[in-house]
Amino acid sequence: NAGVTQTPKFQVLKTGQSMTLQCAQDMNHEYMSWYRQDPGMGLRLIHYSVGAGITDQGEVPNGYNVSRSTTEDFPLRLLSAAPSQTSVYFCASSTTGWHEQFFGPGTRLTVL
Amino acid sequence: AQSVAQPEDQVNVAEGNPLTVKCTYSVSGNPYLFWYVQYPNRGLQFLLKYITGDNLVKGSYGFEAEFNKSQTSFHLKKPSALVSDSALYFCAVRDDLNTGFQKLVFGTGTRLLVSP
Numbered sequence: 334n335a336g337v338t339q340t341p342k343f344q345v346l347k348t349g350q351s352m353t354l355q356c357a358q359d360m361n362h363e364y365m366s367w368y369r370q371d372p373g374m375g376l377r378l379i380h381y382s383v384g385a386g387i388t389d390q391g392e393v394p395n396g397y398n399v400s401r402s403t404t405e406d407f408p409l410r411l412l413s414a415a416p417s418q419t420s421v422y423f424c425a426s427s428t429t430g431w432h433e434q435f436f437g438p439g440t441r442l443t444v445l
Numbered sequence: 446a447q448s449v450a451q452p453e454d455q456v457n458v459a460e461g462n463p464l465t466v467k468c469t470y471s472v473s474g475n476p477y478l479f480w481y482v483q484y485p486n487r488g489l490q491f492l493l494k495y496i497t498g499d500n501l502v503k504g505s506y507g508f509e510a511e512f513n514k515s516q517t518s519f520h521l522k523k524p525s526a527l528v529s530d531s532a533l534y535f536c537a538v539r540d541d542l543n544t545g546f547q548k549l550v551f552g553t554g555t556r557l558l559v560s561p
Contacts, residue, residue: 337488366548375535375551376489383546391548423488433479434549436488 334359337437339424345443346414354409354440356424364427365407366434369393369420376423382407414444447472447540449519451552458526459560466521466555468536477539478519479549480510484532492534495519506530526559533557 340355358365366381378391380399388399396418398410407426411418421441425434448471458464470476477496481489493504500512510521521534533556537549 364546373553375553376549377551378548381546381548389546425489429547433491433494434489436481436490438486438488 336360337424337426337435339422339437339440341440342438343441345445346411347445348414348416350411350414352411352414354411354422354424354442356407356409356437357405358407358424358426358435359405360426360428360435361404362426362428362435363404364429364434365401366391366425367397367399367407367409368423368425370423370439371420379409379422411442414442416444418442419444447476447538447550449478449536449538449550449552451534451536451555453555454553455556455558457558457560460528461525464523464526464530464557464559466534466536466557468519468521468552470517470519470536470538472538476512476517476519478510478512479537479539480504480508480519480521481535481537481551482506482532483535483554489535492521526557528559528561531557531559 337358363384367379368376370376382388382401424437427434450469479494480492483489493502495502495512503509533554536552540550
């Protein structure tokens, strides 16, 4: 199986543009989440989902939307990109909170 | 709120020498601790976790971690470093949100450089 996949790998946006970062997993995991990684700050939780149809906000949700219509997919939408959203974005999934999270390869986003 | 601290931005070690990457934690209740590794241009990979039981936890790639409750530490160790161990290492602690979701709170990361 492919594990957690993310597309695109790289993206450059202009301020004000919108886009969707795709995330999919083929492990039938209920828990999925989005993190952003910024230098010197570790990873911070943006949004998460505990199952299809259930999402909630993490630490830094402003400017991002998510939905979870299927177990496999968890897209992250940037509504109106800002330079402060320049970051590396990771999607992760796990069976439950007791188990390790599996991370995708990341999307490197630059907003000009 | 739960938190972890990684006091060293970078650790340098010669190949074949033992390595230690430090992590301290601050939690209310029982700590559930993790180590992840990130190789260049890759996602994070799980190394090991401590939930309960033996204070010495063995993980992937020959790594182990020692849980010390009195010192609130969870240091990552390996007896003999390899050049291929060079990567960014993250300590993390589980934080239970009131929604039932268990998120990970990550440290800022420690870059390990192993020289030949």
